[in-house]
Amino acid sequence: MNNTKITAIAEIGQYAYKTQIFSGGHVIYADEPENLGGTDEAMQPASLLLASLGSCTVITLRMYANRKQYDLQHIKVELTLEDDNMATALTNITRKITFTGNLSNEEHARLMQIAEKCPIHKILSNPIQITTTS
Template sequence: MSANQITAITELDKSHYKTKVYSGGHFIYSDEPEDVGGTDEGMSPAALLLASLGSCTAITLRMYADRKNLNLDYVKIELEICKEEEMSAGTTIKRRIEFTGELTEDERKRLMVIADKCPIHKILSNPIKIETS
């Protein structure tokens, strides 16, 4: 991960829910499904949150495996977030990680520990303060 400050800009015009998202010279759309009034032309905000956790976890695992010369060929991470109406005092995200490659049981266990060390996991596992101006 870069030590630079991470920033993002989102813009929404009269396109209803289709939102433009800019960060670090990259551009994507976020949107809502048609059944809630969106155009379904981009991932929902919750899906983007899961994608951030999944991709950060995968990158962290790859960095570790490469550094330790582990025979990790492939990582698949499936994520699911609880429904909004189930969020009260907390939010549950389920994460299932599959490894492909010639790994010992100890290496697999260690990779599971390393998964929790990804920066996005750390952010989501601690209290978050959002300052709005």
């Protein structure tokens, strides 16, 4: 495994909560809904977390299916993070994966195993240490 560092920079100006996020030459935005004082112009940070898991899952599955030449036309991942769990010791994310294509039972089962191997899934499933400096 390579030791490449992935970096991101988040900045906020005088907007209510709209935040610019820079990484690898790309820019995305995060915001909060209006009922929380934001402008609702971008996804909430928790939605970005789910988007990371979902996109990593479908990319990992697509790579595997292409390599194995499975007849897999479409992959859909639906994710839910319960708001009630955000302040507790256990975070519960529900992930539902739907495949469209001509897959055997064995291929379907193998893809479900491969989903567990997506790098973001591995990161979120292990203890995470966050070191903050100023």
